[in-house]
Amino acid sequence: MAYERAACELSSSSSSTSMQTVVVTEKTSLAPPSVTDEARGSLTGRIALNSPSMNPQKASKRSEWDGRLYLSESLHNRAYHREPYPHPPSADFLLVKPNNDISPLPSPNLLSLPPSSARSYFQRINESQTYWLCLYFCFNLGLTLYNKGVLVHFPFPYTLTAVHALFGSLGSTALARAGFFVPAQPTKPQWMVVIAFSALYAINIVVSNVSLQLVTVPFHQVVRAVTPVFTIMLSSLLLGTTSSRARIISLIPVVVGVGFATYGDYYYTKWGFFLTLLGAVLAALKTILTNVLQSRPSSSEASSPLAKSFNLRSGFPALPQLNALAFLHLLSPLALIQCLIFAQVSGELSRVRHYAATEMSTGKLFAIAFNGCIAFGLNVVSFSANKRVGPLSMTVAANVKQVLTILLAVLIFNLTITNTNVVGIILTLLGGAWYARVEFTEKRTKQMRRLRAI
Structure with a gap:
């Protein structure tokens, strides 16, 4: 397809000091061969816009600063950009890393409201005809x-x-x-x-x-x-x-x-x-x-x-x-x-x-x-x-x-x-x-x- 070739050319000809953004309107299959379906599920929903002819090892080395982009399987329209500068170490906490071991936080309502037994007790008294x-x-x-x-x-x-x-x-x-x-x-x-x-x-x-x-x-x-x-x-x-x-x-x-x-x-x-x-x-x-x-x-x-x-x-x-x-x-x-x-x-x-x-x-x-x-x-x-x-x-x-x-x-x-x-x-x-x-x-x-x- 034409937009696939344009994406590959832009990815191969770009310099390390510039940023390009490509809009992909359909699901593409340009994911690197080293990323399997199971590994893709653990990533952040992005695909790399690297050339298919690029060596996977070089691509993995560049991934430390290249800001590879992946496409979520559930989305069909998304803008992708390349980040030429690596993230500073102090900003690593801003990156979203999936962790299935984190338990959900309790609801704020349960922390702010009084116990349900006390609420129901006073409500029953207020509504009691006796x-x-x-x-x-x-x-x-x-x-x-x-x-x-x-x-x-x-x-x-x-x-x-x-x-x-x-x-x-x-x-x-x-x-x-x-x-x-x-x-x-x-x-x-x-x-x-x-x-x-x-x-x-x-x-x-x-x-x-x-x-x-x-x-x-x-x-x-x-x-x-x-x-x-x-x-x-x-x-x-x-x-x-x-x-x-x-x-x-x-x-x-x-x-x-x-x-x-x-x-x-x-x-x-x-x-x-x-x-x-x-x-x-x-x-x-x-x-x-x-x-x-x-x-x-x-x-x-x-x-x-x-x-x-x-x-x-x-x-x-x-x-x-x-x-x-x-x-x-x-x-x-x-x-x-x-x-x-x-x-x-x-x-x-x-x-x-x-x-x-x-x-x-x-x-x-x-x-x-x-x-x-x-x-x-x-x-x-x-x-x-x-x-x-x-x-x-x-x-x-x-x-x-x-x-x-x-x-x-x-x-x-x-x-x-x-x-x-x-x-x-x-x-x-x-x-x-x-x-x-x-x-x-x-x-x-x-x-x-x-x-x-x-």
């Missing part, structure tokens, strides 16, 4: 009992609510800066709605703390269990929504149980009973308005005359879709300001200043701060647990929490309850569990219908 349920259960139970204990020694419900709002604001701001959620940017009309809703949010917490100061923990828990009753009533009046017969029937044990549980309880006052009942109404109203503000209007709603006159869904601008932490980040600073205003108007702040000057100690200050941390932790854990567990398990955990709250309150605060009260408590808790089951079943049925329609 872990988050237990955490939610402990925070919920601990906050209820802790609030009662703090209010016994620190009888300032407005200030305690302000402490909860303060820690909610600080904690949510820290989580937002850490990148756990994106803070919302409402418009001016939406800000007006947020301010109004924050007032309801603050009043609900204040009324709950004030009533908890005036009544026993079992009485408080049992009366708050009738919140679904007020939710159904207010939804029907304000939104025109109708509830199923199964849901209404499930509330009968709740109402009867509250009657038995409060019968003969001499630990509460009429004012305490009224505030506890008002707290249940406010909790139901807050739940309804939360749903209204975070959902779009539906043409099938507002069927009753009263609902059409209120027209809540078209009267309030819908807020952007927010998770619990983003919503808490909006409400907490406003609730803090409003609670401080309530405390100032009621004269509680002056009493707090007198208490701080005469009775406040480092231990009490730490207890109040720890109470605020638990309140914020409950919000975070509730959000995380609800995302991983689901509404039914959360409701069951809340009912179990009510039972243990009542039992522990009887033991801690030395309360006495009659057999009638015990029957009422059991009926209320069973009715609440029944209602939660019916509500979950209805929601799942609606979701299945929507999926089938799509």
Whole structure:
């Protein structure tokens, strides 16, 4: 072939002080006869561009400085050059010499990452529903009992609510800066709605703390269990929504149980009973308005005359879709300001200043701060647990929490309850569990219908 002859001429006529480069486009057979197939496999994949007539011994002597080039059997296109100068001894380590005895280096990932057992352990904990349920259960139970204990020694419900709002604001701001959620940017009309809703949010917490100061923990828990009753009533009046017969029937044990549980309880006052009942109404109203503000209007709603006159869904601008932490980040600073205003108007702040000057100690200050941390932790854990567990398990955990709250309150605060009260408590808790089951079943049925329609 022509390019083979040209390569041979260039190889034979070149001087020792020059460099030539020849591009070979096909596999050539100009390898020296002294290089066998087995030896060629151990070389660096090159063939010598020497003349076939050259003596193999001379070619081997010149190989020390000639830089012989070999062609890999797996490549068809490659540029070859001759190096007229020998490599210096100090640069010999740059030459690639195959060595089958060298073991491969370990993977960098295995050196930099922690042991797989530790990673899998923490991952299993984070994804465990039991872990988050237990955490939610402990925070919920601990906050209820802790609030009662703090209010016994620190009888300032407005200030305690302000402490909860303060820690909610600080904690949510820290989580937002850490990148756990994106803070919302409402418009001016939406800000007006947020301010109004924050007032309801603050009043609900204040009324709950004030009533908890005036009544026993079992009485408080049992009366708050009738919140679904007020939710159904207010939804029907304000939104025109109708509830199923199964849901209404499930509330009968709740109402009867509250009657038995409060019968003969001499630990509460009429004012305490009224505030506890008002707290249940406010909790139901807050739940309804939360749903209204975070959902779009539906043409099938507002069927009753009263609902059409209120027209809540078209009267309030819908807020952007927010998770619990983003919503808490909006409400907490406003609730803090409003609670401080309530405390100032009621004269509680002056009493707090007198208490701080005469009775406040480092231990009490730490207890109040720890109470605020638990309140914020409950919000975070509730959000995380609800995302991983689901509404039914959360409701069951809340009912179990009510039972243990009542039992522990009887033991801690030395309360006495009659057999009638015990029957009422059991009926209320069973009715609440029944209602939660019916509500979950209805929601799942609606979701299945929507999926089938799509």
